[in-house]
Each structure stands twice: as structure tokens, then as C-alpha cells.
Amino acid sequence: MSTSMAFTSFTLNGVDAQKFLQGQVTLHVERLEENVTRYTAICDLKGRIHFGLWLTKLNAESFVIVTTQDQSEEFAKHIKKFGAFSKMKLEDSGLVYPSLVNGETTFGTEPTDVAAWEVQAIQAGQAYIDQAIEHLFQPQELRLHQREGVHYDKGCYLGQEVIARLWFKAKPKAWLHAIAGTGAAPAEGEQLNKGVQVVNSVEVENGYVALVVARPDALSELDVTVLNLPEALNGDVARPQ
Numbered sequence: 001m002s003t004s005m006a007f008t009s010f011t012l013n014g015v016d017a018q019k020f021l022q023g024q025v026t027l028h029v030e031r032l033e034e035n036v037t038r039y040t041a042i043c044d045l046k047g048r049i050h051f052g053l054w055l056t057k058l059n060a061e062s063f064v065i066v067t068t069q070d071q072s073e074e075f076a077k078h079i080k081k082f083g084a085f086s087k088m089k090l091e092d093s094g095l096v097y098p099s100l101v102n103g104e105t106t107f108g109t110e111p112t113d114v115a116a117w118e119v120q121a122i123q124a125g126q127a128y129i130d131q132a133i134e135h136l137f138q139p140q141e142l143r144l145h146q147r148e149g150v151h152y153d154k155g156c157y158l159g160q161e162v163i164a165r166l167w168f169k170a171k172p173k174a175w176l177h178a179i180a181g182t183g184a185a186p187a188e189g190e191q192l193n194k195g196v197q198v199v200n201s202v203e204v205e206n207g208y209v210a211l212v213v214a215r216p217d218a219l220s221e222l223d224v225t226v227l228n229l230p231e232a233l234n235g236d237v238a239r240p241q
Contacts, residue, residue, distance in 0.1 A: 005114050005130070007107060008072035009096040010065045012079070014088025018060040024082065024158060025055065026139050028151040032057045037106060039126065040149040042078070047138050047162030051075050052129030054105060066096060066107050068130040100124065103230060118202040122209045125229040127176055127199045132188040137199065140166055141213045143176045143233050152239075171238040174215045178227040182207040193218055 012021070022029040027040040034057050042051040051074075054066040067075045072092070079090045096107035100120040121128065127142040139150045140163070152167050166172065174195060185201040185208035186192060195218025201210035209227070212219070219226060228234070 005118060006069035007066050007096050007098060008069045009093040009107060010067070010072075010076070011091050011093055012063045012065060012088055013061060013091075014086070015061055016083075016086035017063055017088045018057075020083050020086045020088060021055070021063065022154070023156065025053065026144065026150040026157065026159075026163065027055070027148065028154040029055075029057065031151070034059060037104065038148055039105070039128070039144070041129070041139055041144060042075075043139065043157075043159030043163065044135055045159055045162075046135075047159040047166065048135045049129050049137055049139060049142070050134050050158075051078065054107065064093075068128070069095070070131040071129070071134065074131075100126075115202065118200070119204055119209060122178060122200055122202060122211050123227065125176060125178055125211065125233040127211045130188070133199060136189055136197070137213055138166060138172070139163060140237055141172050141175050142199065143237055146233050146235065146237070167239050174213045174218075175237040176229075176233070177212055177214050177216075177219060178209065178229055179212055179219070179222075179224040180204075180207060180209050180227055181222075181224040184208065186210060192222055192224075195219075196222060 018029055024042050025040045027038055037054050037056045040053050040055050041049040044050045051071055056064040097112040098105050098107055098117045099112050100117055103124055144150045185203045186198045188198055190198045195215035197213050199211040201208055
């Protein structure tokens with residue numbers, strides 16, 4: 001991941017905004033508290049994440065949505081296509097800049113050190129989707145439910161049948177871990193070996209840190225250090241039996 005990472009903010013306003021998002025994203029929009037930002041996803045029909053979104057509900061008719069800049073144009077087209085008959089309007093508010101505050105990513109209009117944020121986000125287990133890795137990962141693999149970005153008790157949305165089936169009837173073979181390694185940072189989506197795929201990575205002094213979706217046994221075969229994630233993201237990703 002380069003330090004040229006950039007983010008675009010949108011507003012979605014209108015009487016149908018909440019109803020529309022409820023049928024699109026993986027979290028329960030109706031239950032989302034006002035002025036709270038959650039990272040969530042719009043998936044494809046195979047249950048893999050197409051767009052990653054930082055979603056903030058101002059009220060039921062007004063939302064702020066942040067995507068990576070390289071997904072912003074495609075995201076806007078998606079909303080206009082699926083929301084063509086909904087009473088709402090999506091508007092591009094321009095570039096915004098990330099900071100990690102109390103373990104959560106927030107955005108503002110003042111430039112920040114994006115490279116520093118990337119390191120902090122990776123260490124905090126905050127996987128994020130950009131164009132290079134769209135359609136690769138399922139929400140459960142990225143521990144999105146442990147970040148309150150997926151709810152399994154809501155109605156239909158894109159990919160919901162696959163995502164629900166994985167949760168209620170199966171268990172992921174691989175899931176999110178944070179690692180540190182030496183050498184150059186691997187590319188997003190790169191397979192480090194069979195069973196370890198890079199989500200996000202950034203170079204640091206003496207090497208790199210990265211988030212990977214990995215089978216634990218495959219991870220142990222690599223010459224990397226597995227980092228501790230925050231307590232909320234350390235548990236088993238499978239549904240409690």
C-alpha cells in the first residue's frame with residue numbers, strides 16, 4: 001500500500017435514504033446510532049465485499065459515506081443504478097483525511113498523515129477495502145461482525161443469503177490476523193503462501209506490517225511475527241455454538 005491512499009466523502013440525503021441503505025449494506029442501518037461511524041460493506045451476490053464504507057447516520061434521511069478514492073466513482077454509479085427509483089440524492093463532498101481516535105477511524109477536511117493512519121489501522125485490525133481487493137473477501141473473514149459492521153439478524157441485502165449461510169451453517173477456514181515481517185511490503189491481494197492472502201499492508205522501519213486472511217496453520221509456516229489484535233477482534237470468528 002502506498003502513501004498516496006486517499007478517501008472521498010459522500011452525502012446521501014432523502015426520505016428513502018435509510019430504507020435504501022438497509023437493503024444494501026451488511027449492518028443494520030435502522031439500529032445504527034446517530035453520529036456514530038461504523039465500517040461496513042456492500043457485497044456482491046457471492047457474499048464477497050465489493051465496496052467498503054465508513055457509514056455515519058446523521059438522521060434517518062441523512063448519511064455521510066466515505067470510500068477509498070479509487071472506489072468512489074464505481075460506488076457512485078452503483079448507488080445511482082440501484083437507487084434510481086428511491087427518493088434520495090447522492091452528492092460527492094470531496095476528499096477527506098483519516099485519523100484514528102479512541103481506536104476508531106474518523107475523517108476530517110484537514111490533511112493528516114495518511115501513512116501513519118495506515119499503520120495504526122492495521123495494528124488495530126481495521127481492514128479496509130479498496131479497488132485492488134474488491135470481490136476477494138467475505139465480511140466474516142475480515143472480522144467485520146466483531147466491528148459491528150455486519151448484523152446477522154437483519155433482512156435482505158446484496159449477498160445476504162451466502163453471508164448468512166456461512167455464519168449459521170459453516171465456519172471460515174481462514175480469517176483476519178495482523179503480522180509484521182521483514183523486507184518490502186507485499187501487495188494487496190498477494191498470496192504469501194497457500195492459505196495466507198494479504199488484505200492491507202504498509203512499510204514501516206525495518207520491514208512492514210500487514211493484515212492477512214489466513215489459516216492459522218499456514219501462517220505458522222511463514223517467517224513473520226503475528227501481532228496481537230485488540231481484544232474485541234481476538235475471539236473466534238465463528239458463530240458461538
